[in-house]
Amino acid sequence: MIAVVIPCYRETAAVLSVIAAVPPPVDRIYCVDDGCPDGTGDLVERECADPRVTVLRHARNRGVGGAMATGYLQALADGAEIIVKIDGDGQMAPRLIPAFVEPIRAGRADYVKGNRFFRPETVAAMPTVRLVGNAVLSFLNKFSSGYWQIFDPTNGFTAIHARVLWLMPLERIDRSYLFETEMLYRLGTLRAVVLDLPVKPVYGDERSHLVPHRMILPLLGRHGANFLRRIVYCYFLRDFSVASLEWLLGPALILFGLIFGASAWASAGASGVEATAGTVMLAALPIILGVQALLSALNFDSANQPRTPIHPTLGDLLDETEEGVGPRTASPTNPETDHGAGGDGGE
Template sequence: MYEGHTIGVVVPAYNEEGFVGDVLDSLPDFVDRVYVVDDASTDGTWDEIRAHAAIERAPRAGESDDTDGQVVAIQHEVNRGAGAAIKTGYLAAREDQTDITVTIDADGQMDPGMMTRFLDPIVAGDADYAKGNRLSNPEFRHEMPRFRLLGNWMLTWLTRIASGYWDVTDPQNGYTAISLPALEAIDLEGMYEYYGYCNDILVKLNVAGMRVADVDMPATYGDEESSIEYNDYIPKVSLMLLRNFLWRLGSRYRTHPLGIAYLVGIVSGVVGIALGVRAAGATLTGSESDDGRKSLTSLVVGVVGIIVGVVLDRRENT
């Protein structure tokens, strides 16, 4: 227990033999319950988890238990993705009515000694969700590989637009803490199960009216290997963010000037592009057409509409 709050920790693990046990051993003493979720690993991860677990339970996180063991071992029968492992742990923590639930990776990149920095904003009532940020401090981000840094900045801006949290940075960070009211307010069952779960949950939190805080932390890389396939990851997450952006607008701003501005901007932009393509086709065939002028007009309206939408969005969510 920390400052009168029960603390749970979700540790998703996939092929983390040699790492997950050390992570479990290093968790602070104030942690009340640890939900270790093995996402159908093919190495010795599950055996390592079981060696640390006081109890085991089935993959369905809604099941209750009659013991007071600190470590709860949960195993997926098939590999479902990082987001699914987090969701399974969240469901278990919600079922146990844990006051604050932390997520920390099983690869040893995240320092459990920093956990109080994530808990404090929630304990103080200043935030409902706290997440790590490796990008705000140049001293912290210098260890991050360049391709990851570039991808993170790109996804930062896409997530800001999709979620409405315009000051959030490093949305891919998996070191987080969430309050029980926030966990109960979002559609946990519908949580994205791929690596973009970090981005997805931010959109869900915004729609639920929750407050988010960034926590500065260093970027640390060791001997662990990432299982992310970026040629598959980026298109999937980008498409998910587009769907979530449209869902957020429909849920919160359907008749709001913000939503109308975005809608006008998007529709005009699409029409402008379509007219531009048709104008290019007419030019190639030597046909006469004023689609070029119409395309330019539509594109200008589209850009203005989106800019107005962004300005109103920032004002509404600051």
């Protein structure tokens, strides 16, 4: 079964046309009214006659991550095999859903996402602020997720296999605009295969709510923390290799060189005697070797991307967990979520 989740917040202008464009291979459509002040959920229930549609409601706004967690859990409980995410603003083409589903069904990927940077024409049409912002986010995401060949991490057109989604800690994934990048970080720790597909977005008169200068510090902090966690988990807890030694030696050598050099410089300044060439080399050489070690570790990391999808082998593992958790037994129980049925054309 293929399911589509549409997080909705102030989407009354386009959500009905988005739903109408979802192609027949999709079996279920979940519209998550994320505490929407203009009543997107009410509009869908009143105006949409598509029997595939179910409206899920949040009493208060939880962000795109919270809306997706609710939609994902409901789709899993209903037995969905592949779950697609599209936005309700009309910037994505639902006709492309089969193209996102096919690589997963064929066993070539665990997670498929859109890439608006694939064609030069698409990049040229992108607003400058979004172009720069997405380029910076893409660069930071390469470090934090380990997917060095993936671009446009904030793209909201995605598809994921249910078996992989079962392993994702949805309750811990960021609820804000970092939801998609957090998904990539979590997928990286699972060694899931991620595939980029070219998409052409449609930009209207809507304005982004993101303020670039206010995002810099939170982004650096979040991606930096994820990068360190990923390195510790992937190179020291789950595995150990030459790259693990380089991750240790690189910073240690650089730190030693900087401390020794600063100490020698201070000592020379206090005594009035210039440092010898040997002292300078003793400070510079560890820094050079440390930088080389880190570059070598990054090169190994970029070549260490997962190549084999994990979802074909996860079926038995999910059935044999100690808690017995699997698609047949889990439920998206959430006391703050009201479930309403849509698709009946209203009263």
